[in-house]
Structures are given as C-alpha cells and as structure tokens.
C-alpha cells in the first residue's frame with residue numbers, strides 16, 4: 001500500500017488564508033492524507049478541525065495521521081456536498097473549543113455549537129489514490145478500471161467506458177477532458193470493447209490520437225482519464241452543491257478557500273465567489289440614487305486566483321495547475 005503522506009499543495013497560503021478567522025470549527029472537506037488539516041491544527045491551536053472525505057481509505061489514513069491531536073480533530077467519511085448535515089450532526093455539535101483557549105469541554109457545560117469559521121476544499125484526487133494500483137485511477141499504473149472515490153458507489157469507470165453510448169462518451173471526454181480528439185477517442189473505445197484495465201484504455205486512447213499530437217505535451221491519455229474520473233465521481237455537481245453548503249454554514253468573519261486544478265472547477269468557484277461578493281445591480285427603471293445597494297454577503301480575499309510559487313512547482317509537479325481562491329463572509333461592521 002502506498003503512503004498517503006505527500007506535501008499538501010500551497011500549504012503556506014492555505015494556512016495564511018485562515019490566520020485571521022476567529023477561533024471555532026475549521027472544516028477540511030477533502031481531508032485526503034491530512035496534510036492541510038495537520039498544518040491547520042498546528043497553526044490554529046485555538047480551533048477544532050472536522051475532516052471529511054468520500055474515500056473510506058483516506059478517512060482511515062487521515063484519522064491515524066491526525067490522532068495525536070486528540071479531541072481537536074474529528075475525521076468522518078462524507079461528501080462535502082453533505083457538509084451542512086455533517087456540521088449539524090450531534091457529534092459535531094458536541095465539539096468544544098480546546099481547554100485553555102476560552103473554550104469549554106463538551107462534558108462540562110451545555111454549550112452553543114462551534115461556529116464554522118473556515119472551510120477548505122482541495123479538489124480532485126490525492127497522489128495516493130492515483131498511485132494505488134487497486135483504485136484504477138491512473139494510466140501509469142495498470143489495474144482494473146474503477147476510479148470511484150467512494151467504493152460503495154455503484155457507477156465505476158468500467159461502466160462508463162463500456163456502457164455509455166458513443167456520443168455520450170464523446171461528450172464526457174470533450175467536456176471534462178477538454179480533449180479535441182474526443183469523438184475519435186470515443187469511437188475507438190467503442191470499437192475495442194470490452195476495455196477493462198487502465199493500461200488497455202490508455203493504449204486505445206493513444207492509438208486514437210493523431211501521431212503528431214501524441215508527441216507533444218503530457219501523456220495522450222491524461223485528459224481522457226481525468227474526464228472519466230470526473231464523470232464517475234460527478235465532481236462538478238458535487239462541487240456546486242459543496243460550495244453552496246459551505247457558504248451557507250460560514251459564520252461572520254469565516255472564510256472559504258478552494259484549491260482547484262481544472263479550468264471548469266476554477267470557473268465554477270470564481271463565478272460563485274464573484275456573485276456572492278457583488279452588490280446586486282439596481283433594477284432597470286429605478287433611479288440610481290447614489291446610495292449603495294444591499295451589502296453583499298461575501299468579500300473576495302483573493303482578487304483573481306493565487307498560484308503556487310516556482311519553487312513549489314519544482315518539488316510538487318501536481319501543484320502546477322493549482323488555483324487558490326478565498327472568500328470571506330464579512331463580520332458585521334467589517335465590510336469594506
């Protein structure tokens with residue numbers, strides 16, 4: 001079994017993003033191997049971390065890695081789209097701030113649930129998931145096609161690759177893979193069915209791509225694998241629901257930080273953040289009085305997306321495509 005431990009992406013920037021929030025509950029919606037969660041537990045000793053992941057194996061690994069933090073951390077298997085329900089669950093409501101930080105132990109006094117002062121999403125798959133042969137995510141590691149983050153889910157990559165109609169497969173590969181040869185790839189996959197392993201799929205995709213295009217850039221199957229993974233795990237649907245849930249539970253002064261690695265994800269994050277931080281336009285026909293409209297519920301902390309530094313990309317190639325966006329729910333009177 002591979003190791004979950006890998007350098008979390010833009011960890012210093014993520015820790016900085018949460019430095020100004022009040023003490024309370026920090027939710028890591030994609031706890032993975034616990035890298036970001038560990039850094040937050042170190043940096044915010046006045047706060048408690050709830051780590052969520054769809055992947056039971058990630059939950060086990062993160063739980064073990066973070067066990068030294070005792071009652072300051074709770075790790076549970078859940079999709080971040082269900083974040084509001086998790087935050088309202090009895091065991092989370094029972095959490096208290098660490099003693100010595102003005103907090104109370106849950107057993108001492110009945111207390112108000114902790115305020116959600118931070119939510120982090122570090123999207124996509126972990127390097128452990130990619131490297132682990134049994135998971136069937138990666139074109140570089142031969143394994144039966146699978147790609148489910150939550151292995152209790154029915155739909156797997158095997159079903160998508162062998163069961164989807166050609167046109168539907170082409171649509172998935174074009175949209176999520178942003179692959180210009182999507183139709184040729186879908187045609188080749190259908191012609192070679194059944195395609196049952198990652199190596200077989202990688203070879204079919206490679207052969208479907210014109211030779212000159214194969215010779216440049218990353219592995220020719222990379223975009224198709226990414227697309228099928230996003231389809232299997234309904235990643236964009238969950239992201240939309242997760243962002244809405246996160247923003248709905250965020251306390252005044254709290255922050256939402258999202259690390260995305262795909263242009264469609266980043267666009268979704270950007271559009272929501274811009275909408276939440278904009279004053280609604282004055283309705284047509286109403287006089288523009290010069291008085292500002294209602295205060296928007298959010299404030300952009302990052303203008304544009306933050307990118308990793310060259311030094312980080314040199315050590316962690318996965319960081320190269322990372323985009324970090326941070327939004328704050330302003331505290332009353334704190335709005336600029």
Ligand SMILES: C[S@@+](CC[C@H](N)C(=O)[O-])C[C@H]1O[C@@H](n2cnc3c(N)ncnc32)[C@H](O)[C@@H]1O
Pocket residue numbers: 007008009029030031032033034035036037052053054055058078079080081122123124125126127149238239242
């Ligand atoms: C890039 S890794 C996170 C790595 C983590 N930040 C760390 O420092 O180790 C992304 C993780 O998010 C999980 N994930 C993806 N979509 C999810 C969702 N909708 N809900 C919960 N977890 C999700 C994956 O299973 C994976 O473990």
